Amino acid sequence: MAEKEKIVVQTSVKDESLIEIRRLQIVNGAVNLFKEKGFHRATTREIAKAAGFSIGTLYEYIRTKEDVLYLVSDHIYDKVKQQLAEINSDTGTVDELKEAIKQYFCLIDRMSDEFTIMYQETKSLSKEAMHYVFDKEFEMVRLFEGIIKNSLPSLRIELTEKEVFLTANHIVVQGQAWAFRKWAFKKRYTIEEYVEDQTKLILSGLLHFQDK
Amino acid sequence: MAEKEKIVVQTSVKDESLIEIRRLQIVNGAVNLFKEKGFHRATTREIAKAAGFSIGTLYEYIRTKEDVLYLVSDHIYDKVKQQLAEINSDTGTVDELKEAIKQYFCLIDRMSDEFTIMYQETKSLSKEAMHYVFDKEFEMVRLFEGIIKNSLPSLRIELTEKEVFLTANHIVVQGQAWAFRKWAFKKRYTIEEYVEDQTKLILSGLLHFQDK
Amino acid sequence: MAEKEKIVVQTSVKDESLIEIRRLQIVNGAVNLFKEKGFHRATTREIAKAAGFSIGTLYEYIRTKEDVLYLVSDHIYDKVKQQLAEINSDTGTVDELKEAIKQYFCLIDRMSDEFTIMYQETKSLSKEAMHYVFDKEFEMVRLFEGIIKNSLPSLRIELTEKEVFLTANHIVVQGQAWAFRKWAFKKRYTIEEYVEDQTKLILSGLLHFQDK
Amino acid sequence: MAEKEKIVVQTSVKDESLIEIRRLQIVNGAVNLFKEKGFHRATTREIAKAAGFSIGTLYEYIRTKEDVLYLVSDHIYDKVKQQLAEINSDTGTVDELKEAIKQYFCLIDRMSDEFTIMYQETKSLSKEAMHYVFDKEFEMVRLFEGIIKNSLPSLRIELTEKEVFLTANHIVVQGQAWAFRKWAFKKRYTIEEYVEDQTKLILSGLLHFQDK
DNA sequence: CATGAATGAGCCTTCATTCAT
DNA sequence: TATGAATGAAGGCTCATTCAT
Numbered sequence: 001m002a003e004k005e006k007i008v009v010q011t012s013v014k015d016e017s018l019i020e021i022r023r024l025q026i027v028n029g030a031v032n033l034f035k036e037k038g039f040h041r042a043t044t045r046e047i048a049k050a051a052g053f054s055i056g057t058l059y060e061y062i063r064t065k066e067d068v069l070y071l072v073s074d075h076i077y078d079k080v081k082q083q084l085a086e087i088n089s090d091t092g093t094v095d096e097l098k099e100a101i102k103q104y105f106c107l108i109d110r111m112s113d114e115f116t117i118m119y120q121e122t123k124s125l126s127k128e129a130m131h132y133v134f135d136k137e138f139e140m141v142r143l144f145e146g147i148i149k150n151s152l153p154s155l156r157i158e159l160t161e162k163e164v165f166l167t168a169n170h171i172v173v174q175g176q177a178w179a180f181r182k183w184a185f186k187k188r189y190t191i192e193e194y195v196e197d198q199t200k201l202i203l204s205g206l207l208h209f210q211d212k
Numbered sequence: 213m214a215e216k217e218k219i220v221v222q223t224s225v226k227d228e229s230l231i232e233i234r235r236l237q238i239v240n241g242a243v244n245l246f247k248e249k250g251f252h253r254a255t256t257r258e259i260a261k262a263a264g265f266s267i268g269t270l271y272e273y274i275r276t277k278e279d280v281l282y283l284v285s286d287h288i289y290d291k292v293k294q295q296l297a298e299i300n301s302d303t304g305t306v307d308e309l310k311e312a313i314k315q316y317f318c319l320i321d322r323m324s325d326e327f328t329i330m331y332q333e334t335k336s337l338s339k340e341a342m343h344y345v346f347d348k349e350f351e352m353v354r355l356f357e358g359i360i361k362n363s364l365p366s367l368r369i370e371l372t373e374k375e376v377f378l379t380a381n382h383i384v385v386q387g388q389a390w391a392f393r394k395w396a397f398k399k400r401y402t403i404e405e406y407v408e409d410q411t412k413l414i415l416s417g418l419l420h421f422q423d424k
Numbered sequence: 425m426a427e428k429e430k431i432v433v434q435t436s437v438k439d440e441s442l443i444e445i446r447r448l449q450i451v452n453g454a455v456n457l458f459k460e461k462g463f464h465r466a467t468t469r470e471i472a473k474a475a476g477f478s479i480g481t482l483y484e485y486i487r488t489k490e491d492v493l494y495l496v497s498d499h500i501y502d503k504v505k506q507q508l509a510e511i512n513s514d515t516g517t518v519d520e521l522k523e524a525i526k527q528y529f530c531l532i533d534r535m536s537d538e539f540t541i542m543y544q545e546t547k548s549l550s551k552e553a554m555h556y557v558f559d560k561e562f563e564m565v566r567l568f569e570g571i572i573k574n575s576l577p578s579l580r581i582e583l584t585e586k587e588v589f590l591t592a593n594h595i596v597v598q599g600q601a602w603a604f605r606k607w608a609f610k611k612r613y614t615i616e617e618y619v620e621d622q623t624k625l626i627l628s629g630l631l632h633f634q635d636k
Numbered sequence: 637m638a639e640k641e642k643i644v645v646q647t648s649v650k651d652e653s654l655i656e657i658r659r660l661q662i663v664n665g666a667v668n669l670f671k672e673k674g675f676h677r678a679t680t681r682e683i684a685k686a687a688g689f690s691i692g693t694l695y696e697y698i699r700t701k702e703d704v705l706y707l708v709s710d711h712i713y714d715k716v717k718q719q720l721a722e723i724n725s726d727t728g729t730v731d732e733l734k735e736a737i738k739q740y741f742c743l744i745d746r747m748s749d750e751f752t753i754m755y756q757e758t759k760s761l762s763k764e765a766m767h768y769v770f771d772k773e774f775e776m777v778r779l780f781e782g783i784i785k786n787s788l789p790s791l792r793i794e795l796t797e798k799e800v801f802l803t804a805n806h807i808v809v810q811g812q813a814w815a816f817r818k819w820a821f822k823k824r825y826t827i828e829e830y831v832e833d834q835t836k837l838i839l840s841g842l843l844h845f846q847d848k
Numbered sequence: 849c850a851t852g853a854a855t856g857a858g859c860c861t862t863c864a865t866t867c868a869t
Numbered sequence: 870t871a872t873g874a875a876t877g878a879a880g881g882c883t884c885a886t887t888c889a890t
Contacts, residue, residue: 013870038335040252044864055865056872065864120335123250138396162400166409173389174382184350188377197378201417208416225853256881268855271882437849462759464676468885479886480851489885544759547674562820586824590833597813598806608774612798621802628844629837649874680860692876695861 009067013060022061025051027075030068035113039069039121069121070129076114077136083107084143092150094203100147101171101202102195108175109191115179137172144168148206155207163209167202174198221279225272234273237263239287242280247325251281251333281333282341288326289348295319296355304362306415312359313383313414314407320387321403327391349384356380360418367419375421379414386410433491437484446485449475451499454492459537463493463545493545494553500538501560507531508567516574518627524571525595525626526619532599533615539603561596568592572630579631587633591626598622645703649696658697661687663711666704671749675705675757705757706765712750713772719743720779728786730839736783737807737838738831744811745827751815773808780804784842791843799845803838810834 029050241262453474665686
């Protein structure tokens, strides 16, 4: 699970700490903007304004508009990874899996705008940047695969690689579904109920995979 | 489940059958194009060319570029509905549900480009058109809810409304996931294997929802 | 005052009487249309529709869109000339002048839309057609010059050529002013009052030109 | 005679003095261009070129092509007002009226292109802008009404409101006529002669309005 | 003669990017 | 470093005109 090299967004500014500050401004402004109008409909002028400075300055910290999308995607994944890292307590019990599912879904609920942006706009990235982002998604699947595998002994079941993958995939995808269709799901579900039912579904799937 | 009025894309051409023909050309051309560059990056000139005629002619059959996206979305949903209508043999057995899942997944496999476009670009539609498309997605969920409910007696199980919804939703969303991530899934799965395992997962979920 | 050759608008239709009918349809439709949106904003499709047939047919009777404007201008001037011809009773009295003024102003009141179109849009004609129209305007001035000259003996005054011209010009221009600014004038004047006061003004101008 | 609020043409440029400079460039370029081809036939690219910069820059100072026409109209009226303000010496003599007429006609002679454009193209403006321009024309009429009224006592004559209006209107309209038909008038008149004869005509009209 | 679908030049406008200050 | 005016390629769309039926 070797960490891929981050794609470096070039700047003409030297002061590293300033770069950090400005980019945070860019990302925060852009997330709000993209949420509202999407990447393509947002202009660089608007991005600059949302970030709190002029276009001239914006272009001191990015090279192309696409860099902003990359910056946003990257920032979101960093947040996700960091959040998920906190759960991984390595006890190897079902509760750990349950907890991971819960944390992941709650994270998505909190950051649903960001998730939506990422999945809707990723395609607009360059091939290179796009694969970097997709890879991050697969890391997430792999993360859940790990947690699931760890919990199998305590559940006294054996699953094929494929079945583990399918379950991990289920978790990740249903999480995304909540982000995308939140407004529709909310008519029937609170996030807590959704987590509860999804967890039941996932566990029963796990337990009875081989039945039929 | 009253059918919503179709949003009519205005034309300046009078010959109805010609409209049908040209729009099919537009949709087919556009799907290929959007697949490659996305809706925003595709120009109207390119769309016209892909359809096989001039921009002038393109604009005889649409009013705005957005209409093309709407046309594509609409076309896809029509196909899905038609496909699913064919299986609905109303036997009320599990086999019917299995068949429906299979048909749906295979349809998605065949039309994964179209599906991907729809979900990636829907957000670019006008509010009105966007909701029309989203509604169609929910129709699809409801369609599966119906099939699931029908199969419950033969399975001798009872489920809450929510549980039925969640399962139907699972089917629809995992189908979409195959469309989006086909290139990644294909490393591990053929569509047949995916259908088989998803079916197992769905059925075991159904059977054991109440277990825990 | 030799009549200039009419500029011939070419057709591909042979039947002369049909041409006459169709052109009248075109002119009538176009006047209403130009009144509302002006020449440039009116499309050929709209012109055809207003005329009561298809674009294809429209183009059987004209060669370019500009032809329509020329046809309209020509038609209006024909009407004006015909109307003014009716007054010229050659009695050589002041009453004849008064009557001519009255007829001219009333004509303009009745055809103010047509006049407005002509003066607003003439500039859009080709150089050739434009001069043809302008010449017609000068014919009108000359017409009044003739009437004024005729009335001078009975008024026992002598005027220079220039003064006659200036007065004739005054009549023509103030008539146009009524057409253009009808909506504003109407707040203060009925056409009858306007005619009365203008007549007074013109005659006193005539009588006392040499005073000061 | 409360000054109407100017319709503000929006800019994305902040430097006010630069806006002033660029707009003058736009107006000057546009006048030459419109003179030659009219508003509708002139393209925005041509306007930009005539102004001396790129379209991009043009659109930094206007919002739509129509704005250019509005800018031109506005500029002309400002000049007229300024010019007439300079004479208004409030002596209340006939000479003041004569001087005003002379100044107005000379101004029109100098700016006949601009005037022609204004009257030919005003109709192409939006309803709002069109009325703003028309109002300015009426301000001009009112301005002359004021000067005429002031001169009445010294002429020992009394006129009705309508007669004053008619005379003021005569001045304004005959001024415009000079602008429109300059090329034709010049065959017979120099501007000085035209002013002289028009002045005579106007004054004799004034003096003998009530005679008959 | 009449029709109307097809064409494509060309228009207005936007916006990512640059660069002098 | 920060600014924002300048640039022009490119995009969406219109509409006069043609021509096969």
